[in-house]
Each structure stands twice: as C-alpha cells, then as structure tokens.
Amino acid sequence: MNHIVEDLVSSRGIESTFIDAWGKPAVVKDCTKSKLLKAMGYSVDDESILEQQVDEQLSNQWLNMLNPVQVIKHDEVFTFPLRVGIEFAAEEFTAQLSLESGEVISQSFEPVEHTLLNVAQLDDEEIQEYAISFEHDLPMGYHSLSIEHKQAELAVSKIIKTPQRCYIPKEIEKGRKIWGLSVQLYCVRSRRNWGIGDFTDLSTLVKHAADQGADFVGLNPIHELYPSNPDACSPYGPSSRRWLNYLYIDVEAIDQFSSKGVQKWMQEENVEATLNALRAVEYVDYEGVASIKLEALNRVFEAYKSTYLSKNTKQNKAFKAFVESGAESLQTLAVFEALQEHLKKQGQEFWGWPVFPDEYKAYDMPAVAEFAKANKERVSFYLFLQWQAALQFEQASEVANNEGMLIGLYRDLAVGVSEGSAEIWGNKSLYCTDASVGAPPDILGPLGQNWGLPPMDPIKLYEQAYQPIIELFSSNMHASGALRIDHVMALLRLWWVYKGDDACDGGYVAYPVDDLLAILALESQRNKSLVIGEDLGTVPEEIRSKLADNGMYSYRVFFFEQAKDGGFYSPSHYPCQSMATLTTHDMPTLSGYWHCDDLALGKEVGLYPDDEILATLYDSRHENKQHILDSLHGHHSVSSNISHDVNHVGMNTELNYALQTHMATGTSALLSLQLEDWLEMDKPVNIPGTFKEYPNWKRKLSRNLEDIFTDEKITALAKNLSNRRKVASSD
Incomplete structure (x- = not known):
C-alpha cells in the first residue's frame, strides 16, 4: 500500500483494526481498505490520477474561506x-x-x-x-x-x-418507570382495515393501550417503500426515510371517500368482497392491498381535487403549505414514484433508479424535469398521498396526547435506504453505491451481515452542511414522543462492504459522531422526543458512555443480558437510562423461542451449514431456558406451578406472562413489550439472513384489534404490568 493510499485511509476514517464481538483484535485487509476508498470515488488503481485527486481535494479545502458547517456545543x-x-x-x-x-x-x-x-x-x-x-x-x-x-x-x-443532551421528559428524569407496546403496524388485523394495518388502527390501538396503562406505542419503521413495487416490503429497506408509507393511509377516512363517484365504484366493482379476502389471509398480500388502495386513492384524489384543490379553499392552502415545507425532498419522492409508475406501465420491472433508462438515472437530469412538467397531475397525486399520510399520523399522535400518554407514538429510524431508492436518486453524490452497510461477524451472524443499503459518504454529508441528517432526524421526530435509532453505531462508524465481497471482508468507516449527536440533541429538544439507541452487536464500551452522556437511552434485550456463567442478569440491574425488552423484530416470539421454532425454521430455510452447528444451538437453547427458569424462580417471578426443571416446562400463558411481568420489576425507565407475545403467537415476523425463503414482514397478528382488549387475561396482564412499574418507580 503506497503512502498516498495510507494517508487517505487515515484521513477518510477507514479503521485498520477493531475489536470483534469476542473481544479480540481484528485486522482489516489492505485490499479491503483500497476497495473502500474506491467506493468513495478514489482512483486507487492509477497512482497519477489518485495523486491529482488528493491535490485537488487539499486545494479546495484551503481555497474555501469557511468550512461548510460548524457545530457549536452548548x-x-x-x-x-x-x-x-x-x-x-x-x-x-x-x-x-x-x-x-x-x-x-x-x-x-x-x-x-x-x-x-x-x-x-x-x-x-x-x-x-x-x-x-x-x-x-x-x-x-x-x-x-x-x-x-x-x-x-x-x-x-x-x-x-446545540444543547447539552437529548430531551428527557421530567417525570422520567424523576424516576418514573413506564411501559408500552410495540407493534409492526402492517401486522394489525381489524374488521375495518383493507388487509393491512393503517393509521386509524393505530389511533384505536393507542386508545386501548392507554386505557390499559401503557405510556407509548412503538412502531416498526413506517418509511415510504415503493408504490410500484409493493412486494419490496421490508421496512428496513425503504425508498425514503423522510416520508411515510402511503399503504398506512385509511382511505375511508379521507374527505371525499363518501363522494358519489367513489361509492359507485365501490359497489360496481364489489370492492368489499376483495377487502374481505385481503383481511382473511394469514399474511399481508402487498400486491393485492396496493392494487385496491391505489385504485381507491386515485378516485378519492380526483374527487378531492375537484372539490377543494381546484379552488381557493383552506384545504388547498394547507396542501400547498405542506408541499412547500417538504421542499425538494418531497418533490423528489413524488416525481420518482410517478416516474416509476410510468415505466412500469410500459411492461417492465423498473425496481429502482439503477435500471431506469439512462436519461432518468438522477433527479437533476433534464429529461426528469420534462417528465415532471408533462406529468404534473401524477406528481401531485403522490404529493397528496404524503399529505394525507402525515395528517392521519398526526391525528394518531393527537389521540396519544389526549389520552395522557407520557411518550405517545414511538418511531423507529432505519439505518439506511435501499439501493434503488428515491433518496439516493435525488442525492447521488451523498451515497457510495459501490458499497453496502452491514455488520462484522458476531455470535448471531458468524459470517457477518450485508444489508444492501449504500452508505452516506461522511465527507459529502459534511460538505452538504449535514442538511440530509437534520431533515432525517426532524421528520422522524415530528409528532412522536420517542425515536429509536436502529443500529445507533452508525453515528460513530459503519461496517462497509464493497459490492460483490463477502460481509466478513468489510471494514469500519468513521462518522463525525460528536457533530451528529449534537444535532440529534437539538432536534430531540425541539420536538420533545426522547431518543433510544439500538446499541446491540459490536459496540465499544466508550460509545455507550458517550450516548448516555448525550441523554440517549440504551436498548437492553433480556435474552442478550447474560453473565459469563450463562445466567441472566436481573432486570433490576439494567441501566435506568435504558429501554428494556424481551424480544425484537429479528428474534423469535417468546413461544417460538421456548419451543425452538426459530431453529426448526432456520433448518427448513437452510440457514445452518450442517447438523452439528444446529445441534450446538439446540443444546445452548436448552441451557439458556434452564437459566431463565432459575432466574424467574430466584426472583419469585413465577409460581410453583411452573417446574424448576426445564425438561418439564413448555411455554404456556403463565410462563409467558411471568416473563413479561418479571421485566416490569426492572430498573429500566422504559419497558417495551411486543403485542405478539400478549397474543402468545409463535411465528416470527422476520428471519434475518433470508429473502424469499420466508414471508418476512408479512405475518399478521392472530386476532383482530377489536377483540384483543376485551380478553380478561390480557387486561389482567396489563394491570399487573402497570402495578409493577409503579412499584419499580418508588424503589
């Protein structure tokens, strides 16, 4: 490696060594470091061009009188x-x-x-x-x-x-311990939705949860996906993290749904029969839902436009104000979606901008401007969808406020956007599309992980005065009492994998963590939104201290909180400044964990290379279950009805609920419990490392929303949780 490359590796924040998940030093290969520089745009294979690039970069830095941005701490x-x-x-x-x-x-x-x-x-x-x-x-x-x-x-x-730290509600600062429910919104069944959970379901869930003593409802990422490619349904691989998934719009709640034209279509096309079929299926039929919702939304939009948007009405003024405030980011998304729809009608699968015709490969191209002008009405339609989604989400937030929830809605910010996204299409210089973010090998993923999400270039982010990250934090905290940042380590460093390489052959790239944390604190205070950092995986201890000092809450998952002897830490030993939970969207449900359904599914879909590894996992699970029983009995969290011997214990309602109430006695300020575990479900919502092998992000809840909170066992569980949280608050 020549000296120019060595200097660039250092100046561009590419780490040569790191501590792996087993606490051992790991070395990044020289070829990996060169590839990561190549992904950043450097001609590492031609020394003369590389030298010229470095000279130009240095000259530009000195010829600029001012830095593009400067963050001043409190x-x-x-x-x-x-x-x-x-x-x-x-x-x-x-x-x-x-x-x-x-x-x-x-x-x-x-x-x-x-x-x-x-x-x-x-x-x-x-x-x-x-x-x-x-x-x-x-x-x-x-x-x-x-x-x-x-x-x-x-x-x-x-x-x-920027302020000293992120926002923390005063009651939580004073020691109040609260609990809430987490839910994948698309999973929600109801007798009235259109085959997928929507914002009206969310409002209903918020009200019921508040009645039971919950202080928040946590959501999966509700970022916009792809209207013209509905089966690209992972909430963690969105098209835009600033805007909302239009599929969560309750069509019937929009003014003009009741208009004659829309109702005539409903009757003539026998839409209710289609909706009944979409509600009845076990997994969300994204193609079916998108088809019927887009058709209905098109008709509602035409009626709304005729009644309000073609005149000087308060609705038209509000719509224009929304579009103006969304600025170029919103316009980019709407044009992208109209263009993708247009290309799809030509009979081809244009899954994203990399396969668009050359003249449409970026938002700032002349042909795109011509398209937007010629298709102004379709662009306006997609702007309208975002407006309606925002209004309905804000309404759900208002329900939480009116019900007296301390936090209310709690959102989840994905770590990136997928390669074909509108976000990259609109700002291609910001992203390094020849790389993807992921994770190095760890206990849960021994081969490493590649998430297929191109990373932001830290230097370009700085040159753009951090505006993309400011907008990202601001929009995701809007009308939300808390924000969970998925893979919060992204603020410090990201594991980059060069396109085509194995995930284990990646390397860490540093980000301006102090500046990003300061901006996060500013937006958190402005929006009065508490921040939780998902700090799982390979996390240096010093970053946990930095996050805590910045007012961010740690994320503690019961099944990962184990001592060296295998025993599980008591929740009473968790940091107060944390959110505790039993499971996550990437883990089995409580029932699935106890019965090893995740291991059986993993074998079925080919996750394990041989039976020996699978046998080791079964043995480890058996030992862990015994340790869990020991902990529950040791803390008197479960009755003598449950045996002390794991060989005689299957998962049942008492054990399920005992695990949840055990967590409620802990010291974490926040406790999040999954609605799936209230319903004692067994199937997971996602199996990491799979794509087509399992219907990820599609499994629905087992019961209708209207029926969940009439169940006396569930209401008794909620009451018990509230009581135990009150006791924990007074300790």
Whole structure:
C-alpha cells in the first residue's frame, strides 16, 4: 500500500483494526481498505490520477474561506476558522451572522489580529488560517454566517448551536418507570382495515393501550417503500426515510371517500368482497392491498381535487403549505414514484433508479424535469398521498396526547435506504453505491451481515452542511414522543462492504459522531422526543458512555443480558437510562423461542451449514431456558406451578406472562413489550439472513384489534404490568 493510499485511509476514517464481538483484535485487509476508498470515488488503481485527486481535494479545502458547517456545543465560545491569502490578512472583513430568528449580528475584524492556526502554500500563493473569535453568544438553532469584504459576500457557512443532551421528559428524569407496546403496524388485523394495518388502527390501538396503562406505542419503521413495487416490503429497506408509507393511509377516512363517484365504484366493482379476502389471509398480500388502495386513492384524489384543490379553499392552502415545507425532498419522492409508475406501465420491472433508462438515472437530469412538467397531475397525486399520510399520523399522535400518554407514538429510524431508492436518486453524490452497510461477524451472524443499503459518504454529508441528517432526524421526530435509532453505531462508524465481497471482508468507516449527536440533541429538544439507541452487536464500551452522556437511552434485550456463567442478569440491574425488552423484530416470539421454532425454521430455510452447528444451538437453547427458569424462580417471578426443571416446562400463558411481568420489576425507565407475545403467537415476523425463503414482514397478528382488549387475561396482564412499574418507580 503506497503512502498516498495510507494517508487517505487515515484521513477518510477507514479503521485498520477493531475489536470483534469476542473481544479480540481484528485486522482489516489492505485490499479491503483500497476497495473502500474506491467506493468513495478514489482512483486507487492509477497512482497519477489518485495523486491529482488528493491535490485537488487539499486545494479546495484551503481555497474555501469557511468550512461548510460548524457545530457549536452548548458550553463553547463561538470561534470559526477563516482562510485568506496572506495579502488580505491585514484587511478589514465583516462577519455577518443571520440567526434563525431573523436577527442579524455583525462584527468587523482583521484576520491578522486573531490567532493564526495554520499556513499552506498553494502554487505561488500562501494561505493563512485564523481562528476568528465572535463576541456574541448564540442561541440554540441553525444560523448562517457570511463573510463580506468591501460589501461583497465572499463565503457562507451554516452554524449550528446545540444543547447539552437529548430531551428527557421530567417525570422520567424523576424516576418514573413506564411501559408500552410495540407493534409492526402492517401486522394489525381489524374488521375495518383493507388487509393491512393503517393509521386509524393505530389511533384505536393507542386508545386501548392507554386505557390499559401503557405510556407509548412503538412502531416498526413506517418509511415510504415503493408504490410500484409493493412486494419490496421490508421496512428496513425503504425508498425514503423522510416520508411515510402511503399503504398506512385509511382511505375511508379521507374527505371525499363518501363522494358519489367513489361509492359507485365501490359497489360496481364489489370492492368489499376483495377487502374481505385481503383481511382473511394469514399474511399481508402487498400486491393485492396496493392494487385496491391505489385504485381507491386515485378516485378519492380526483374527487378531492375537484372539490377543494381546484379552488381557493383552506384545504388547498394547507396542501400547498405542506408541499412547500417538504421542499425538494418531497418533490423528489413524488416525481420518482410517478416516474416509476410510468415505466412500469410500459411492461417492465423498473425496481429502482439503477435500471431506469439512462436519461432518468438522477433527479437533476433534464429529461426528469420534462417528465415532471408533462406529468404534473401524477406528481401531485403522490404529493397528496404524503399529505394525507402525515395528517392521519398526526391525528394518531393527537389521540396519544389526549389520552395522557407520557411518550405517545414511538418511531423507529432505519439505518439506511435501499439501493434503488428515491433518496439516493435525488442525492447521488451523498451515497457510495459501490458499497453496502452491514455488520462484522458476531455470535448471531458468524459470517457477518450485508444489508444492501449504500452508505452516506461522511465527507459529502459534511460538505452538504449535514442538511440530509437534520431533515432525517426532524421528520422522524415530528409528532412522536420517542425515536429509536436502529443500529445507533452508525453515528460513530459503519461496517462497509464493497459490492460483490463477502460481509466478513468489510471494514469500519468513521462518522463525525460528536457533530451528529449534537444535532440529534437539538432536534430531540425541539420536538420533545426522547431518543433510544439500538446499541446491540459490536459496540465499544466508550460509545455507550458517550450516548448516555448525550441523554440517549440504551436498548437492553433480556435474552442478550447474560453473565459469563450463562445466567441472566436481573432486570433490576439494567441501566435506568435504558429501554428494556424481551424480544425484537429479528428474534423469535417468546413461544417460538421456548419451543425452538426459530431453529426448526432456520433448518427448513437452510440457514445452518450442517447438523452439528444446529445441534450446538439446540443444546445452548436448552441451557439458556434452564437459566431463565432459575432466574424467574430466584426472583419469585413465577409460581410453583411452573417446574424448576426445564425438561418439564413448555411455554404456556403463565410462563409467558411471568416473563413479561418479571421485566416490569426492572430498573429500566422504559419497558417495551411486543403485542405478539400478549397474543402468545409463535411465528416470527422476520428471519434475518433470508429473502424469499420466508414471508418476512408479512405475518399478521392472530386476532383482530377489536377483540384483543376485551380478553380478561390480557387486561389482567396489563394491570399487573402497570402495578409493577409503579412499584419499580418508588424503589
């Protein structure tokens, strides 16, 4: 590896070594580091071009008077770096700070009167970098700094002043322990939905859960997927993380659904019979749901447009305001979806922008602008869907507020977007599409994991003044009392895998963690949204401390909280600043775990290379179940009806509920329980490492929403949970 490549590896944050999941040092191969640089756009195979790229990069850094963005922590004095040619160092400049409030603060200065930081020689010109002290205190928020010389604006930078930590509700700070339900929204059955859970179901679930003492309802990622490719249904591989999945719209709740034209279509096409069939199937029929919902939404939109959007109505004003606030991000999504729909009608499967015709490969191409202009009505339709989705989600949030929930809705932010996404299509320079994020080998995934999600380039994110991440945090915290960040390690580092390589041959790339955490804290405080970081897997202990200091809550899963002797830690030993849970969307249900259904399914779909490994997993599960029984009996969390010997214990209602109430006695401020476990279901919602082998993200709940909270066993469980949380709060 030549010195240029070595320097780039260091400057671009590619780690040469790391500590693996077993606590042992691991070394990243030189060829892997070179490939990751290649994914970032460097010509590592041609030294002369590479040298030119590095020289241009260095020159650009010095020729820019200001950094694109600067994050100022709550206790820091505002000092900004300024780069000028030596001949201008003694001249007068004006720093003009435009605050978010509209106030403008000006300060004149001569660079030479401030601290000299560095000097660079570019060709025949000497560039000097000074630290300019700004004499005024800054309020929290997003501000703009401009530098003027002789009344000419020379440079602009974004200045972000951030609070000390993320938002935490006062009652939780004072020690209150709460619980809530988590649910995959698409799984929800009801007698009125259209074969998939929707935002009206969510409002109903929120009200019922609040009545039972819950303080939040946690959701799977509800990001927008692909209207023209509905079977691409993984909530963790979305098209856009800023916008909502239109399939969750309750069509019947939209004004104009009751119009004559829509109702005539409902009757003539016997739509109710189709809906009954979609409700009855065991797994969500995404193709069927998308087909009937899009047809209905098209008809509702036409009626709505005729009644409201073609006139100067309050609805039209609200719609236009929504579109304006969504700016280019919303427009990009709507154009992408209209274009993908158009291409699909040509009879081909255009799953995403990589297979679009060349003239449509990026949002900023002339042919795309022409398409958007020529298909303004279809673009408007997809804008309308996002507006209605936002209104219905906000309504569910309002129900939570009215019911007195302390947190209310609790959202989940996926770690990335899929390769063919609208998000990448609209900002291709930000993403390294020749790489994918994943995870190195660990106990649960000995071969490593490749998630098929292209990573953001940290340098491009910085050059774009962190705007994409600001919008991401802000939109996902909107109308939500909490946000779970999937794979929170992404704020510190991401495991990059070069396209075509095995996941174990990847390497870590560092991200500006302090800046990202500070921005997260600012958005959290603004939206009054508590933040939970999913810190599972290979996580350095120092990052856990950093997250905690930033006010972020850890994520503690009972089945992973084991001591070296195999025993399970008591929930009373969990960190107070954490959310505890029994299982996750990537794990079996309680019933599935106890009966080893996940291992049987894994064998069925070919996850295990040989019977020896599977036998080891069965033995380990048997030992763990015994340790669980020992812990439950040791803490008097289960009655003598349940044997102390695992060989005589099958999963039943008493054991299931005992595990849940055992967790409720713990010290974690937050406890999340899966609705599937309330219903004692056995099938998992997802089997990691599978694609077509199992119907991931499709399995529905076993009972209708209307029937769940009339079950006396379930209401008794909820009451017990609430009582135990109250006791834990007073300890």
